[in-house]
Amino acid sequence: MTPRSLVFTLFGEYLRYCGRGEVPLSGLARMLAHFDVDPGTTRVVMTRLKKEGWFETERRGREASYLLSAKGRRLLDEGRGRIFRRRDGGWDRQWSMVIVKFSEQQRVARDDARKKLAWLGFGQLSPSTWMSAHPRLDEAERSLAELPLVSLDLLSCSTRSIEEDRGIAERCWDLSEVQADYARFVDDFGAVQELTGVDAFKRHVELIGEYRQFPFRDPDLPVELLPADWTGAAAHQVFTRVYADLVGAADRVVEELAGLPVERDPAPRSAS
Template identity: 40%
Template sequence: MVDNGNSPKPTSLTMDLLGDFDRTGGREIRLKALVALGEELDISGPVMRVTLARLRERGWFDVRREGRESIYRFTPTALQALDEGRRKIFREPLAPWDGEWSMVIYTVPESDRQTRDELRKKLSWLGFGPLAPATWVCPHPRLDEIANAAATLPNARLALLTTRTTGLPADRAMAAQCWELEEIAADYATFVRWLRTRLDEYRSPALDAGTALAERVRLVNTYRHAVQRDPQLPAELQPPGWTGDEAHRLFVRAHDALAAAATPYAEAAVPQ
């Protein structure tokens, strides 16, 4: 992990483990397999059981019994969250920007802080930034996505618009206002420096399967924290020296390098 003074929480690592390796979402996963995979990440059996119980309370799993074994399957809620995460992490190349902004103006009762916080999290995750406290913008056509995300928040009222500024200088000024681009760039630069020191190790044929699995999950976890604030700006709006694209290329290269050992190991532990 990038040394930021904090170790990833078991829940965070478990979500990245599940999201990175169970891409079909259709398989059932035995508890003993999840515990075994968690041990590769230094998550003890008791901690993994508590973590899975908490994720189940959040609606991530349906659980059935087979004899004395517990068998887990993702719920639609979990599959949607994992799909959203994968799209942001393993992003596709952006289409040429047409100069249009998606704009969301919302109202939430002053007393409902939970809804307001949840809506802001959804907006941020989808690449929106705050132009004003209740007005958020995004340089991508994502109004349908935020409408679907906000459908679970009945106290939120949204006005959804597509708009343009007076031109590219105004666009760049708005991007600089809506996102902490210098901080995001610094996160990416730290990630790039850290990852460059690890690539040779990831490519080594001597890397054992369990270590490869653990390193791949930690790689995803580290990159996810670097990318989660990134609105994935079009090239026209990126500040000079932007390192986000380089970070993504290195991440994909490292992720692929670990696949030869890590993927078969996980597939054997969690068979189709």
């Protein structure tokens, strides 16, 4: 993981639950040192993330403490929900369709829209048409609101048969690479390990860092649209089991390094 990714993982999983969600730069540097990130790099990364609006600083004597901005909290709230919540109900065969158009000069905005819609679980059916098997039109509208669009149309729709639904899924997403990466994740983290202290902390961070990449790539399709040998559910079971096994020990290490108790909220576990 990059130092930037590590920072978001540490704040998203631990530091936001320490006191007011702030940590001295020295405490953050001690955590990152366990991942071979030197203090100078930590300082540079945090300065950049503050300039981008993800963090704010407060002075505590001669040292700065970092805490998440409102923008940073929204990002991590959304990410945490996508990581822990997986589809566990039936599908009503309703699609969310987003038709978004840009001018030829709006290439940067088009790329931003692609990233935002992919994060929400939309797949690209045509250059301007995106599909999701979730009811996420309102989320898509909010996500695209600040982009300079030529036009935006939001529709709920259905096909004539499940075979046509499967055809849409095959055209919107290539799940073979995601499937292979899920299988590797199960191989890497599935074996039971008795870890304590810093080893548990590092493994917990690695687990979260690896798994948090999947919501960017896996649209969490209903079972009717998934390949027969899909391992996404097995990977999620491994993630939740290992997460629960290690979180207590990881929290204790963070408390020692940050000098503050971790008082976390319950992790969301499921959603329809």
